[in-house]
Amino acid sequence: MAGRRVLVLIGSESDLTKVEPAITVLSQLGIDSELRVASAHRTPDRVVELVSGARDRGFAVVIAAAGLAAALPGAVAAHTTLPVIALPLASGTLGGIDALLACVQMPPGVPTATVGIDAARNAGVLAAQILALGDPALAAKLHKQRKTMAKGIEESDARIGGGRR
Ligand code: RP5
Numbered sequence: 461m462a463g464r465r466v467l468v469l470i471g472s473e474s475d476l477t478k479v480e481p482a483i484t485v486l487s488q489l490g491i492d493s494e495l496r497v498a499s500a501h502r503t504p505d506r507v508v509e510l511v512s513g514a515r516d517r518g519f520a521v522v523i524a525a526a527g528l529a530a531a532l533p534g535a536v537a538a539h540t541t542l543p544v545i546a547l548p549l550a551s552g553t554l555g556g557i558d559a560l561l562a563c564v565q566m567p568p569g570v571p572t573a574t575v576g577i578d579a580a581r582n583a584g585v586l587a588a589q590i591l592a593l594g595d596p597a598l599a600a601k602l603h604k605q606r607k608t609m610a611k612g613i614e615e616s617d618a619r620i621g622g623g624r625r
Contacts, residue, residue: 464520466493466587469510469536471526473497478549479525482584489588489601494519500531507532511539521587524572525580527551530559533572543590546572547583 466486470479479495486493498506514522522540524533525547533546546563550556556577564574575582585602592599 464591465518466491466584466591467510467514467519467522468493468495469507469522469524469532470495470497471499471501471530471532474551475525475527475549478578479523479547479580479583481580482523482525482547482587485581485584486588489598489605491588491591491598493523498532500526500535501529504535507535508539511536514540515542521545521590523547523583523587525549525583526563527556527559530562533563533574534566534570537566537570537572544572545583545586546574547580548574548577550577 468479468483470476483493483495496510498510500507511522519542521543522536523545524536526532527549528551530546530548533544533548537544537546548556548559548563550559552558560574560577563572566572573586575586585605588598588602592602
């Protein structure tokens with residue numbers, strides 16, 4: 461699966477800053493991504509167009525991010541059998557709970573892998589983990605990233621936690 465890309469869709473330009481951590485982590489891992497704006501409600505035909513040919517255009521995973529009624533991840537999942545990672549975004553009066561429920565409550569047979577509200581970095585890491593199933597070099601990078609994270613926690617413990625009462 462080496463060289464396969466991640467398609468990142470956002471429902472509105474207002475989602476851009478929220479999704480950036482996903483693109484950053486993918487880029488840190490050497491994974492190409494393509495960011496597109498398409499709305500399940502405002503440009504439904506465009507969503508179908510972008511997603512239905514995604515596999516043939518070399519994409520292996522889709523990250524779809526949206527807020528409010530967040531139909532985008534589900535609409536994407538309806539038009540591809542590629543794995544779809546849903547990223548619910550906090551916006552509006554319900555703080556992202558609306559988007560979370562819309563993303564996670566998919567009907568049987570058409571799943572999305574839903575990460576936490578605004579958890580863009582996790583969306584990127586999960587996409588990388590899926591790609592790493594067929595890419596040992598990428599799997600090694602992910603392993604290294606985990607080691608670095610663990611070291612950070614140990615350093616925190618040594619700095620602020622070690623032996624304090
Ligand atoms: C959703 O509605 C978008 O994903 C965005 O999170 C939210 C608000 O969109 P805008 O009104 O800012 O375009 O479809």
